[in-house]
Amino acid sequence: MSAEALQTALAKLRDAGVRMTPQRHAILSYLLKTMSHPTVDEIYKSLEEKFPNMSVATIYNNLRVFKDVGLVRELTYGDASSRYDANMNEHYHAVCTNCGAVKDFYYPSLAQVEKEAAKATGFEVSSHRLEVYGLCEDCRIKQ
Amino acid sequence: MSAEALQTALAKLRDAGVRMTPQRHAILSYLLKTMSHPTVDEIYKSLEEKFPNMSVATIYNNLRVFKDVGLVRELTYGDASSRYDANMNEHYHAVCTNCGAVKDFYYPSLAQVEKEAAKATGFEVSSHRLEVYGLCEDCRIKQ
DNA sequence: CTACTTGCAAACTTTTTGCTTGCGA
């Protein structure tokens, strides 16, 4: 499944006229492979063995490219750095308030919320974000 | 209502053993008065007439105090600075993707989501956050 | 009185930018 997802993603980039490079390929495939919604720093550390000279700017640049093409979503949390999620199916996140881990979960779509919110606020609503916060299994055990 | 809310808040701070200062009072009452979920910079600009020497550090310090005592909530969004919300009733936010404005809306509690998420992820869930994104009325007209 | 607050500036973190060199198509 991951292999197919990579092919689809590569096709999407090609169609958008985005040039492929080893670094770009590595970042993308790492994102698709992991389920951990890594930060820029985690990506950087994971790939520095293969690309000792790669700079963080390259990672940021590529993440923006992926975001523009619609291959990844940026998750932002107050204190910490952004995390990047290459799972583009509609889903939600459970965020650990202790260690920052992010885990996906699925739930029936909340389209009705968007409608209600639009009515209540006068906004033209186009998307929504739902997250639950708490302790992940690891942190629960350790505490 | 705002006046009572201020009294309640002051009492809460007193009970927590927090000393009152003119700056602290001004920041708190500004937060309770406004509905606009201001950023630190907005608070700073609003109060610089009354407190020409007040530094942003003072605002950050006080916001942390208020947060610790449970008087305000910090809202964080990727690109921009944090916003601070002194409405502690359970409610949700509509965020303008163009100008960053944040408007409250109410919706039946999503307690069920927390349960489902806990079951699906193994997290011990303690809270959730729901936001809708789109264009606010002003930005809709201008575009 | 004295511990908590303020004000100020410097430090820190994360992300962006400018510019030169390199490389994919």
Next chain:
DNA sequence: TCGCAAGCAAAAAGTTTGCAAGTAG
């Protein structure tokens, strides 16, 4: 070849910290 991409370092932007001086209780 030609322009996009990478690497690097410096700059932004937001937030935090350390310390001296002031003040609430």
